[in-house]
Amino acid sequence: MSRARFLSASFMAMLAAWAVVNDFMFIAVICFLTAGGLYEFFHMVRKKDVPIYSYIGILIGLLIPITIFTRFALTKNWELLFIVVGFLLILLLQFSRRDNRNAILGLSTTLFGVLYVSWFFSFLVKIRMMLPGVEGVKLAGFILLVTKSGDVGAFLIGSRLGRHPLLPKVSPHKSVEGSIGALLFSTLTAAACRSFLPAEAHFPFLQIVLMGAFFGGIGQLGDLSESLIKRDCGVKDSGRLLPGLGGVLDMIDSVLFAAPAFYLYMSSTLKSLS
Numbered sequence: 001m002s003r004a005r006f007l008s009a010s011f012m013a014m015l016a017a018w019a020v021v022n023d024f025m026f027i028a029v030i031c032f033l034t035a036g037g038l039y040e041f042f043h044m045v046r047k048k049d050v051p052i053y054s055y056i057g058i059l060i061g062l063l064i065p066i067t068i069f070t071r072f073a074l075t076k077n078w079e080l081l082f083i084v085v086g087f088l089l090i091l092l093l094q095f096s097r098r099d100n101r102n103a104i105l106g107l108s109t110t111l112f113g114v115l116y117v118s119w120f121f122s123f124l125v126k127i128r129m130m131l132p133g134v135e136g137v138k139l140a141g142f143i144l145l146v147t148k149s150g151d152v153g154a155f156l157i158g159s160r161l162g163r164h165p166l167l168p169k170v171s172p173h174k175s176v177e178g179s180i181g182a183l184l185f186s187t188l189t190a191a192a193c194r195s196f197l198p199a200e201a202h203f204p205f206l207q208i209v210l211m212g213a214f215f216g217g218i219g220q221l222g223d224l225s226e227s228l229i230k231r232d233c234g235v236k237d238s239g240r241l242l243p244g245l246g247g248v249l250d251m252i253d254s255v256l257f258a259a260p261a262f263y264l265y266m267s268s269t270l271k272s273l274s
Contacts, residue, residue: 004243012242012251013148020128020140027069030125034061036241036248037117044233045113051097051106052113053090060086061118068125083119087111121252123259130266135198142196143262146212147219147254149189150182154220157181171227179220186216201269211265218261219254226253 019029038061042054063082072078090110094103128140158178166174190212197203203211226249230238239247 005245008242008245012245016144016148020144021137026128027065027125030065030069030121031062033248033252034065034118034121036239037121037252038113040238040247040249041113041117041229042110044229044235044238045109047233047235049102050109051099051102053093053106053110056086056090056093057110057114060089061114064114064118065122065125068122069129071129083111083114086114116256117249120256120260123263124255127259127263127266130263130270131198138196139198139266142190142193143215143258144255145189145193145196146186146215147222147258150186150216150219151223151254153185154178154182154223157184167224170224170231174224174227182220183213183216186219187212190215198270200273215258215262219258222254222257225257226250 015029019025035058038058039054042052042057045052046054060082066072067078067082087107090107094100094107097103124140124143127143128136130136130139154174155178158173158175158181161177161181162175164176165172166176166179187209190208191205194203194205194208197208226238230236237246238249241247242251245251
């Protein structure tokens with residue numbers, strides 16, 4: 001591991017730990033990463049000459065986690081209403097454009113960016129607020145540790161033992177050995193962080209191990225999905241925020257799919273106990 005990558009990873013780990021336990025830092029970091037991720041996504045897509053409404057997309061994207069965090073909800077699933085209103089606003093802006101070529105592509109891609117980056121990432125806010133106080137903090141910490149440890153495992157095992165390409169048409173540097181290493185690290189982390197899960201749920205050890213493998217696998221799917229987007233746009237990294245790590249999307253891609261899946265799983269599990 002390069003010195004730049006190690007320092008960047010250490011900085012992000014400390015920032016994430018601070019953000020998870022501190023309310024103000026948590027929503028501030030979530031908003032920063034959401035805005036940064038959306039900016040990078042829209043910037044990449046612009047390379048394909050797609051007419052993107054980036055500023056409106058970023059604004060709508062920021063409102064989603066903020067309204068969830070502040071519990072501002074006029075209706076159930078209030079964040080979906082923002083997305084619908086945002087789509088109508090973007091549609092009105094399209095009417096004012098002289099050039100309507102690729103209008104459908106621009107509208108759908110802007111909306112996809114909001115859903116993919118902001119809405120998926122906002123489930124991390126829902127996870128933290130699912131349970132009061134430190135219990136919610138531990139839940140958010142659990143899914144972050146499981147997914148990011150998978151990233152570490154994929155890098156360490158893949159860089160040393162990787163011989164067989166996983167999906168070379170999507171990401172030529174990812175290997176089968178790295179994928180197995182990611183699953184192993186995620187599984188071990190889930191087992192080590194067993195105490196982070198609600199005690200009243202009484203999760204058996206085998207179930208926790210399977211949870212680690214499942215959500216670690218979902219995290220890899222998120223990583224591959226971002227690789228597909230980058231390959232389509234012809235870029236290596238989504239951005240250059242941190243040396244050795246790349247951009248915001250490169251750092252949160254595994255969480256984007258794992259957080260919604262973990263939220264749905266835990267909410268159904270806790271609901272069955274009540």
